[in-house]
Amino acid sequence: MPLYEYECPKCGKKLELRRSMADSDLDIKCPECGKGILKRVMSLFSSSSSGGSCAPSSST
Numbered sequence: 001m002p003l004y005e006y007e008c009p010k011c012g013k014k015l016e017l018r019r020s021m022a023d024s025d026l027d028i029k030c031p032e033c034g035k036g037i038l039k040r041v042m043s044l045f046s047s048s049s050s051g052g053s054c055a056p057s058s059s060t
C-alpha cells in the first residue's frame with residue numbers, strides 16, 4: 001500500500017498514512033484538533049525519477 005502524507009488545514013498537523021488507492025480520496029478527520037479534514041499532500045520524493053536531484057551544474 002502506498003504511503004500518503006496528509007496535512008490538516010486547521011491546525012497544520014502533518015501525518016503519514018498508509019492507505020489503499022481507493023481510500024486515498026476519502027475524508028479523514030484530523031486526530032489532532034478533530035475539526036479539520038486532512039488534505040493529501042504530494043510527497044516530494046516518491047514520484048520523481050531517480051537521478052534528478054537538485055545538484056547545481058556549473059559549466060564555467
Ligand SMILES: [Zn+2]
Nearest residue numbers: 008011030033
Ligand atoms: Zn487539525
